[in-house]
Amino acid sequence: MMFLLWIRGVLARRFLRVAGAAAGIALTVALLSAMALFLANAGASMTARAVSAVPIDWQVQVISGADPALVGKALADAAPVKAVHQVRYADVAGFEAQTGGTTQTTGPGQAVAFDGSYLSDFPAEIRSLSGTLDGVLIAQQTAANLHVGPGDAVSIQRMGLPPVEVRIAGVVDLPDADALFQAVGLPPQAAPQAPPDNVLILPQEAWRQMFDPQQKARPDTTRLQLHARLAHAALPPDPVSAYTFVTAAQRNLEARVAGQALVADNLGSRLGAVREDALYASVLFLFLGLPGIALAVALTFAVTSSGAARRRAEQAMLRVRGATIKAILLLSATEAAVAAIAGTAIGMAAASLLAAVAPGLKATVGIDGPTLLLVAVFGLLVGLIAFLYPAWRDARWVTVAAARRTVNRPNAPLWQRLWLDGLLLAAAGLFFWQSASTGYQIVLAPEGVAATSVDYKAFIAPALFWLGMALLTIRLSATIIARNGALLRMIVAPVSGALAPVVSAALSRQAGRLTIGIAMTALSISFATSTAIFNTTYNAQARIDAELTNGSDVTVFGTTDKPAGAHLKALASLPEAAAAEPMQHRFAYVGTDLQDLYGIDPHRIGRATGLSDAYFSGASAAGTLALLAATSDGVLVSEETVQDFQLQQGDTINLRLMDARDHQYHPVPFKFIGVAREFPTAPKDSFLVANSAYVARTTGSDASEYVLMRARADPAALARKASSVLTFDPSLKVADIGQAAHLIGSSLTAVDLGGLTTIELGFAVVMAAAAAGLMLALGFYERRRPFAILAAIGAKPRQLAAFLWSEGLLILVGGMTFGLISGLLTAWMLVKLLTGVFDPPPEALSIPWLYLAVVSGLVAASVIAAVLSARPSTGQTAEQLRDL
Amino acid sequence: MGERLVIAKGLGRDFRDGNSGRINVLRDVDCEIAPGARIAIVGPSGSGKTTLLHILGGLDRPTAGTVEWPALGAFETLRPRHIGFVFQSPSLFPALTAVQNVGLPMLLAGENIGASDIGASLLQSFDLDELGDKLPEELSGGQAQRIAMARALAMGPKLLLADEPTGQLDSRTALLFLDAVLDRLEATDIALVIATHDEIVANRMATRWTMDHGRLTTGHRPGAVTA
Ligand SMILES: Nc1ncnc2c1ncn2[C@@H]1O[C@H](COP(=O)(O)OP(=O)(O)O)[C@@H](O)[C@H]1O
């Protein structure tokens, strides 16, 4: 009974402190669970996206002479297989066609046959361009080389056998040709093989009639592959486990077939690449989330250790009355239990509420249950320690005399005398510089090796920086406040008027308490600032990345035969289009290497798409384009090409381009003027950029295969409109930037951070406001008696308010100044350290002004609320004078 | 005898007591304070001395009866100009030095010019000048209460209310303190009211009021010096 009264008393008197600590624990728990859930979800969605981007999971090539049925059985035993189809390949010496009185022949090619329902299980392999899909199909490039279309005849030159003639039923595109025609069984390091230029697709029966004889005669010229789709639902959701699962199944299959078949594990390699992204994602979330969690924990401790003076005085009294240390600790344990349990429960409730409303946070009980349990245990521990540690320390130290001390003459702590803050910042700089010198390689995932590794050293720099900044904030504010100089008086003057000298003197004696308030406020503002800046920069960069892949907001992709540029007028006049610019997309031989060639008008291309300085090496985007415009035969090449051909600025290089008049490749001289690293729609490895006018003149065709468009508002709306204008020609493909953002599977910027950052930004705001307001309110609450004394000796409400406002203003000004500075620097450091996440790296930080304004506004509001609620109402003075 | 400084009639004060109802801390208290009075309010702990002082000083309001300050002007100007207060310790503003504490009432009254000079001279008159730069926590209990007394006198009040100013002091220090105060007030007509449960202190005062369970008995003690 006695004990219950005691608890009630404690809770009533220390409500603010217990509630504040519970709030800190709730923040810790909620943020931690949100992060855990998000990480699990991001992994699962990365796996799902990666898996869906793989058209053929496995290609199992049956060794000639082996029994396909046995291999098929081994396949079904080794892995959860959903569909298996047979694909036959035959090498041919070439194709020939006669049109309009001339004869065209091609070089070597391949004739392929899919079994009956192949296309319903692997729809991504063939895209119809014209004609039907029933019968003999010809690849678009081959059709162009042979000048044939549906209805025309083509003769196939078999190896060692007389040619046979077939009639074309349709022209198709083979979007997945790289995988479809890959050489199965080569070691992963081997250079990727270009798909054959000439391909004919035969119905299975026709293929067997024509090529079974060739198979007998030249078994090395035909191949049989089993294409398998695995049951994706059976894969573990986490990319690393999924990768391990798939590669283990692949090895199992190889063991079962004992050399009778070779396996190309497309799914495994895709997951291998994603595994790296998944690690990057974890690293990213750690970078972004850990400071928030550390801050929430620090806030909890700051709250529980506030009012130490008052608590010690209370305890001294309890001890004078005979209470043992044990009893005093029991009292604290009660407080701790209430705060820890309430805080953890509220945090868990908040997290599950978030999980219900925020995208990308769905909790899956089986997987996340243990994690959440761990989080709850962590929350409880933080609560218990946060209360018991100061109580234990107080109880040990307390002597009745010392307990009465409430004002401390500042005595510089050891870390200040050792300049620990300076040392930490210097060390952070050193580690950062070291990371910079290795090109910020944080995640290492060697090809073909199951183990990936994160360079955790990279965390050291920001962690040290964070600590160093916190200590520096404490040192500087403590010094400024304790010195009671002109600066302090200037800060408080606006609200303390004639009382400024005495107010600043009073503040200067409480440097310790105020400094903790400023440091907590600064840290939370810094967290908010750095998260927000990183987030906006990341989003801006994700957009650039998507624009780079897609070419522009909306891009219309056509071919030389059916160029999108032919419809430029119609596209440009769409009301949703802000700009539309044509771009040529041709191919050119650099030596024996076939590369993409982009022909542009350097003066105009910038209207339709953004060209970042990072796309070019050695010069700015504007400078490079100006040089290209001034050099009519200029060409930009990739770094790789510069290396391979030892090119010097101004060198003339001969590229072989296809002439529209005779469909043959002819050499055309270009002048090498610069290096392009990236270009809208261009592949990552190697490509060329030249003036479209020069390309048109030297190839006899001014066709522009692509049209890049900038949208006035919503790119998706423009894309819909453009598609509706172009429905008459299905070979023209319209893509908007939103689709591209979803397709960039290999790049981490495809991970939708939206959910997590929204939550973190929300937490940051709450924490910044809580830190400022709560610390201030706790401080005021502990000092009701001094304020009552002021009132009793004649301070008017306005004068009491001057003391309160001054303190609020000091915390606000100090917290904002240090918080914004350190937030900006932290964001800069994060963006630099996470360079690997960005491709290309951002040119500048994007500052979210609105969010920062909201954070500042809320911090100011919480300070105002704390001051207003602390202003003693007349009539309480007598009561507060009785306080300790 | 000049106009009364304070006239209280039928004072009552009750507080809400937990959940069980109300407790009457003061019941039907009548009293008057004349200029130059030296009054000790004695009574056991919890009898209502502090509550009465707070009401007489205008810090608290009675729940029954009336209190008036005929000679002290408007209620708003009572403190710090006309009534000085010394509280049960600790009664100094902890973040300010001794001299700042003493000058504080003047600053609050808007007389910021010379506040610290007056503070310093007051300290001198209490023999405290070497303590000026000390913080309250660096002072002994007796020193702190003498400084609180100096602060209470800073604005030249007509009434000085002290709530157990010697409560934390040993009896020798208590007497030294009281003597210093009485010396300082000797030639003035400042009225002094001290709440105390210390008989030695009470015996030095001309008038003794006794509090018991919220009831006040006033009356002159024969043989005591009246100002
Ligand atoms: N704000 C309050 N609420 C409830 N009871 C109070 C309050 N203030 C004082 N009391 C009670 O009034 C009684 C008288 O207190 P007080 O005037 O301080 O007596 P004294 O100064 O003689 O020791 C005590 O029992 C005390 O508990």
Ligand SMILES: [Mg+2]
């Ligand atoms: Mg009392």
